[in-house]
Amino acid sequence: MKVVIVGGVAGGATAAARLRRLDESAEIVVFERSGYVSYANCGLPYYIGGIITDRAELTLQTPESFWRRFRVDMRVRHEVTAIHPDTKTVDVKNLATGEVFAESYDKLILSPGARPTQPALPGVGIDRLFTLRTVEDTLKLREFIEQHHPRSAVLAGGGFIGIELVENLRELGLDVTVVQRPKQLLNPLDADMAAFLHAQLREKGVKLMLGRTVEGFAADGDRVNVLIKDEAPLTADMVVLAIGVTPDTGLARDAGLELGIKGSIVVNDRMETSVPDIYAVGDAVQVKHSVTGQDALLSLAGPANKQGRIAADNICGGDSRYLGSQGSSVIKVFDMTIAATGVNEKTARQAGIDCDKVFLSPMSHAGYYPGGKVMTMKVVFEKGTYRLLGAQIVGYEGVDKRIDVLATAIHAGLTGPQLKDLDLAYAPPYSSAKDPVNMAGFMIENLSRGLVEQFFPEDVDALPRDGSATLLDVRTPGEYAAGHAEGFVNLPVDDLREHLAEIPADKPVYLICQSALRSYIACRILSQHGLRCSHLSGGWRLYTAVMQDQAAAQEALPCGMEK
Template sequence: MMNKPKLVIIGGDAAGMSAASKVRRENSDYEIVVFEKSGFTSYSACGIPYFISGKVGTYEELIVRSPEEFIQKYKIDVRVFHEVIEVDTKNNQVLVRNLNDKTQFWETYDQLLIATGGKSFCPEVENREAEGIFGVQSLKGGIKLDTFIKKNKPKTAVIVGGGYIGLEMAEALIIKGLKVTLINREPEIMNTLDPDMGKIVNTVMTSLGVKIYVNEELNHFEAKENRVTAVVTNKKTIKTDLVILGMGTSPNTAFLHNSKINLTEKGAIKVNREQRTNVKNVWAAGDCAMTYNLVSKKPFYIALGTVANKTGLVAGTNISGQKARFPGVVATAVCKICVYEVARTGLLEKELLALKMEYIQTIIKTKSRAHYYPDAKDIYVKLLAEKGTGKLLGGQIIGEEGAAKRIDVLATALTNKLTLQNIIDLDLSYAPPFSPVWDPVQTAARKLINEV
């Protein structure tokens, strides 16, 4: 009797379990083993700020499927509290540490999928490991933070970095009644927007009560009895009971540094559009891997739940013997901070400059509903397009209720290489409670087309 082929997956969250489920659905022959270093599978890391704020009552609500469910219902051998610490691609095996009993063993594979995700980036500064400093990229981190808040009742928090997670955590901590300070290296927060749009987000965050220090960089932390007491920047010392890391995500790939698997300088696994690495039978998906930007036509790193789910599905499809190709991203992302919505897609001015692409741009301010409809709110739309052709290159939106999801029209436009004229020509929906007659994205296109 032939042995079943064995798929080993490292990491049991979105990318890994999407792949595992797909392989199980398509090919019941595979033995599937998943090593997950935490006790959790398939949870929404994006939901952690809402668990912290209390909008979501328990962390269990963030879990889509438990290890037990995968084991019993899907016959997927999920082994939680197991960390892979080395990959030996020559002998098709991985070295696994059982975090419960501290034993180690080698596990062989026929196919290997690396889906270890990312962690909060933090430079190796003094007191980096002190208690009270939290990343919220993993559920484990989220639960630790929640426990810390309940036990220590902190009154102040410093958020280091003004990206999505930083802003969502600012909202969460404001709701919990903390005094929140945010430090940001660049002149404007949210560097996934252009500075002119980021400036609007600065104003919004300030209006919500967040104290913002821009042009300030983390130098180190102060601690007393291994508990954080202050954040020290290049300019000042900010006393605090709690620190949230919001400086972006770095791939969890330290265990691969001695392997034959190609990584970028920042540690992301290089993959092709089928999610294959350079090593035969080794695949990667999710926040630990690179992806592809459809607008710049270049490899690209972005840590997002949608991409993790989709690249996991592509890897699983290919591993199961079918063909799939990840189409790439246009880098669409949205974020809600209290009543404010922020969205972006495509390329930023700084990216266009680096690519030496000639572009035109505009920002318009209009209303999200018919001007006379109650609660019509300001909405800002920025569009970037190619000089000469008018081909859309990027879009950014800031507004209140109903503003952000409009980015999806621009994302669809980008994917299909639409021009400003094509956007103007779209038959978008209109009724007074939803939009002015010309949707704000079309109003922006109508303004910008004059400069093509």
Template sequence: MKVIIVGGVAGGASAAARLRRLDEKCEITMYERGEFISFANCGLPYHIGGAIEEREALLVQTPENMTARFNFAVKTFHEVVSIDAKNKKVSVKNWKSGNTFEDNYDYLVLSPGAAPIKPPIPGIDGENIFMLRTIPDMDKIVAAMKKGAKSAIVVGGGFIGVEVAENLIEKGFAVSLVEMQDQVLTFLDPDMAAFAHNEMKSHKIKLYLSDRVTEFKKTAGGKVSVTLASGKAIEADMAVLAIGVMPEVKLAKEAGLKIGETGAIAVSEAMLTSDPSIYAVGDAVEVTHFVTKTKIKIPLAGPANRQARIAVNNICGIKSEYKDTQGTSIVKVFDLACGATGASVPLLKRANIAFKTLTLHAGSHAGYYPYAYMVHLKLIYSPETGKVLGAQACGYDGVDKRIDVIASAIRHGATVHDLQDYELAYAPPFGSAK
């Protein structure tokens, strides 16, 4: 059996490693158009801020290490440019030599990922305007910092935008953040996102919400000038675009694979595309939301890794299914943690699902033990059945474990009445006896 894997990082690298563990004889080739096959892209902002000091710590696997450890071919700077699904062949371009060649497969695993959104804003390709998606992107930002940049405009208030803003503040930058929506971190409901707003403002980040960039310009002094739709103007030494990502579907579309309603690759629960020999995983695919049963895109590392293992299990004859996604996620906003699982209020409204909410404000552990902080927890549930539909939490301690417990409850169909019967770990430094 011969398997070709298109793309590395979370999905592709996990697929290749899992495949070798299940089949010692399988011929495996991974093609990656960039230099790095497996890197911690979630850690990029933290190297910029200095929390991760060594750049090499982000390189999870090198081609040499992967080849030596797993005994398969790793081809960097090689891009699969077309797929002949009928004859089970791919055309591959070697970007170093410029040559193009064909390779055949029994099964193909697509993990092309997603590309940063770059809208057609005048001046967006100007000097000192960066994106952050890859190691080279990060290197450019670090180089600008070493040249003396001390202020930045971050465009976009999602995970990456908020993390970049925080880490630039940690390096002594003056930071402005522009977000088109009326809140940052739209996986949270507005009332919960307000805690993140307060934390960011307390660390001197200037928030420009419900506004958007209409033009980038270079000033006479070499700075980046941004004009907003509101008429406001901001200047800084550099700008970082974190507007979001779009699934890379060009290759799949040209191969005749079905594209789903969200614009991502349609796959079955086995991660199989519309072609019986082609699987797809990661940021480029659409999946079903566990609560609403609607199709969504979920560009997160955890689901990508799990999808890769499921796809490979099925290739090797081990029946496995990706049983929908809950979108469980968490983000650090300076000392504050913001986490969520299941469906948010806006998502439930769009799906016409009835719900009620309950918000609690309780200590992270026993109040008489030092350093007990308030945790703000919002529970979303069905008024008819009591089934837990979602949860969000913000606080300085204990957010992750609360979200993880409720994520498990949602997965197993628990109700709000079931939650009171859960027996959780308690000692004064860790929780409350009530």
């Protein structure tokens, strides 16, 4: 059997190694357009920032090492230019020599990945305008920085790699501005959770120009002007385009393979394309989102590796199935960790799922043990069934742990209230006896039992302030004095029972506290006295984060960094 693999990174490299382990006699040829195989995609931004100091760390595997260990014929700087399913051959161009040749296959695996989306804008292609996807891109970017010592950079786009690059450029001392059309960074987050990300970036001196439309780029001596709709241009020493990636599927299209979202390759759960004996894996394929059941496009390394292994299994006579992508992701943003799994609220609603949510602000570990940090957790679940749909967490220590626990719970089909039953490991340096994930379970169970009702930051403005409702802030007088929502009267939870008679029995009560724990207790007290009440989910803490983010967005410079 002869297997040809197009693309030698992530999914392609995994497939090659697994194929060899399953079939010692197969002939395995990999064509990789770039000069590197199996390189550390996700490490590229950290090489630019100097966190990863040795370039060799990015490219631990070489064609030579792959040959020695696996007898896989890895040919770098070879581009497959056409697939001929009828003759089961591919056309290949040796980019070093220009030689063109045909290679036959019994089975073909496409792992072409995705390439940075290049908008059709004036100026795309000029000097000092970079993208970041391959080792070559990285070396070019780093070389530019070392030679030209740029002092400012504009990043167009705010996805994972973009944000990682922002951090690394900022750590190098550059003045960095992020500009993009969407009003929030990191699409896996809902706007409320993105507020914490934005605050972290602003605190670290990154300028955010969100909701702006880039109309083009223009060289300006040694600088670049970024043209922005209805505003003065931004000027910087370099620009990085990171507005997203597009499946690199021209080959597949030309070969007649069925394509899906954004031209991605349609595969079944065995990673088989619409054409016999051709498999596809990685960022180029359309997946089933395991939560929504809908088709989706997710560029993540974990799924790519799993898919490569599955394709190899099936080529070797196995029956392995890809169960879909759940979109679990995590990113370090300066001191913060931000993570998500499943779908967020906006995606759930777009998918037509009737959902609800809880917010909580637990400590990463026991409060009495030094070093604990508060995280903000949002868990989204389906109304009625309480099926878990997704979670987002922003914080510091312990964020990655909780997102993986939630990812596992979602994968296993647990409901929100079942999170309370998880027997998680506790010692003071690591957690609390009631882990944050258990706490989310308690909260969802309380909702499911009708013990409490909640409202959200987006509801605060519209609360009745005409005397038809009672608005109570149940924090201490000191907390209240330091800042409170308009129209809310202070009545500390511990004093509530003595002042019940003063609260009109016939009006709904809306309650706020700092993190929604005291307001929950206040709700329990009031509702048992026959009052209709509701409390602010996430509390003053979440509300102010959202408000401050909106205010900062308003204040953001109307004209670039030169101001």
